[in-house]
Amino acid sequence: MERWLDVGPLLRAAQADMKVGQLITGEAFSLFEAMSALEAGNPKMDAAASPAADRPSLEALLDDPAAVPVDLGAADALAVMDGLLAAEASWHSGGSPMQTVYASLYMLRLDRLKEHDSVIARALYAYCLTLQCDCSMIRDLVISGMVCEEEDINVFTSGIPFEQSEGGPAAALEALDAAIGAATAIGAQDAEPASAALACRLQLRRALHLGLCMAAASDPEEARRSAEHFAEARSLLPALQSSASGEASATPPGFYVDVNRHLLGPAPPRQVQLMPLSDAVSYMERMLDHLQLAVAVSEHVFDYRSLQLYLWRFARQRPGAIARSMLHLLITPSRWEATAAPGGNGPASNGPEQAHSHSQSQSQPPVAEGKSGGRGGRGRRGAKGQATSSDHPSSATAAAGPGSTAAGGPAGLAAGPAWVPSKAMVAAACQVAYGPGLPDDAELFLEQALIAVSNWCQAVLMNRCRSRRRLRRCLDDWLNMYHHGVNADVVPAFQEYLRATGWRWRPLDGASADDGQGPLGTWVEYETCATMLHHLLMGFELELYEPHEYDMIYWYCDYLSTSMVTAFSAIHHRRPPAQVPKLPQQGAAGLGGRGLGRGLGGRGRGGLPGGDSAAAAKAAAEAAVARYEKSQNMMRFDLLEVETMQYMCQGLLRLMAGLKLAGGGGC
Incomplete structure (x- = not known):
């Protein structure tokens, strides 16, 4: 038989015992976590469940020719491209792709642009098609890079046409080349600034697209050469900003931020603010600079220590999610x-x-x-x-x-x-x-x-x-x-x-x-001491320490640096003696071995082939000597760097102790 008990007196007694602001907490229950849990279907907690009475549906907008005009003038097309660039930068900075890049109806209805036969429509179609390919590559790059979290970049793309269209990057590049040629030809005939601005934006998209494609290639040399395209895209950004309209215009045609709200994941609603064009250009400049550094890893890394230094210096610049993913994938x-x-x-x-x-x-x-x-x-x-x-x-x-x-x-x-x-x-x-x-x-x-x-x-x-x-x-x-x-x-x-x-x-x-x-x-x-030391030093960078904690942190850094010096010296002084590479004798260069007198064109027994092999051997030996000298210099630098850190921490520790003895208030 069921028995009902009145728990009202118990709750009132518990209320009387609790202080204002105190939450119920137990081993298996936390009221704070329970109240913070997502509730699917609740408009206050689920962004996709927000009421849609005040906005038209996606289907109605896509079927409305006035919402997605294809007969655009040059100024409107430039505004759409600049809006897409700002939306792309906003997505890279943590915004949802549904409310940034794919808030543009042009990205959802590429077929309508493709069917319209005009220079402006073809240019906008090529731009949007390439942007679609780039977004897909960036999403795959972020997933494969495995260094980004949700606060870095949002890759939840369910329900929108995020995959590359038929033909992939090759079709996008072909459409871009045709659009650039048409815009350049019109600009040469009419000398209109709008045509030059249109061509500039298309060339920027082309350079960025080629850079992303080459950086993802399986050939290391091709990945290295992607820096040229990133540098080209970087050089086009000032021209893009100077050709943009100086007026604070309204939302470009075809942009509806909340059109894909019903596709958002189960997360609390966030107010999406698209970057202004000036901020988007600044972000793109930083991103392209960092991408050039990422693909330049092959030019600066030759051993484990150089890899460590390169990664630390790169990370200290606080690059964005795209560049960090690129470097880690490389x-x-x-x-x-x-x-x-x-x-x-x-x-x-x-x-x-x-x-x-x-x-x-x-x-x-x-x-x-x-x-x-x-x-x-x-x-x-x-x-x-x-x-x-x-x-x-x-x-x-x-x-x-x-x-x-x-x-x-x-x-x-x-x-x-x-x-x-x-x-x-x-x-x-x-x-x-x-x-x-x-x-x-x-x-x-x-x-x-x-x-x-x-x-x-x-x-x-x-x-x-x-x-x-x-x-x-x-x-x-x-x-x-x-x-x-x-x-x-x-x-x-x-x-x-x-x-x-x-x-x-x-x-x-x-x-x-x-x-x-x-x-x-x-x-x-x-390596353990180095990891602990960098962990402590990052606390200063992130401003996690109070001034009264500095002396303890400096003492610990001194202890770790001393241990690193001891371990490094033990390996350095007990390792096998380094063998200095020897250069070939001067008289052996170009002789080609036996058969010297059989003419310069002889094969197999002297002549040019032998001279070429001797020159190649000499070049290889010189490269080996250069690598040896570089490695020795790096080893001396490593020990000097750790010793310098040790002395610096000892000095700072003594400084903090002196300030305490002198009555320093902040210590």
């Missing part, structure tokens, strides 16, 4: 897997499914092993949760020039571009020769280290707030890597390998004689 090993493999035709991560698969392999932290001195270099490779070489790409030694691919490594696997993290890059950072004969435990360490390095790169390229939090989570990876490193260091086979390659490793100063930490564990210790 340094993601899985992207170049298919290109480096024999018979590969394209990048491995070209879609969301493959990007998601790679994200899972990266996010799985390696599992620490216990110390094992197993013989023959064989460790416990069957530990649960460990990634193997089949879970993550492995690369061999980088080739001479950036962007080159070659076969190499113990297993004869193909190597990716030189700027992409690989096992060879990690081994070089540890000052360990990567080649045949490397014990299994060391090989396992490099496989796991490649995953940890990939996670670190992803963390650095997130937005600054999430980057700091992700760096803190990376410490778990480095803890597991430390166990892997010590495991490999104590294996007799690896110790014999170190002695055979010239290492002079002894226990660290102050450590016991049986301390088994070697170069791998010491390198992990250095």
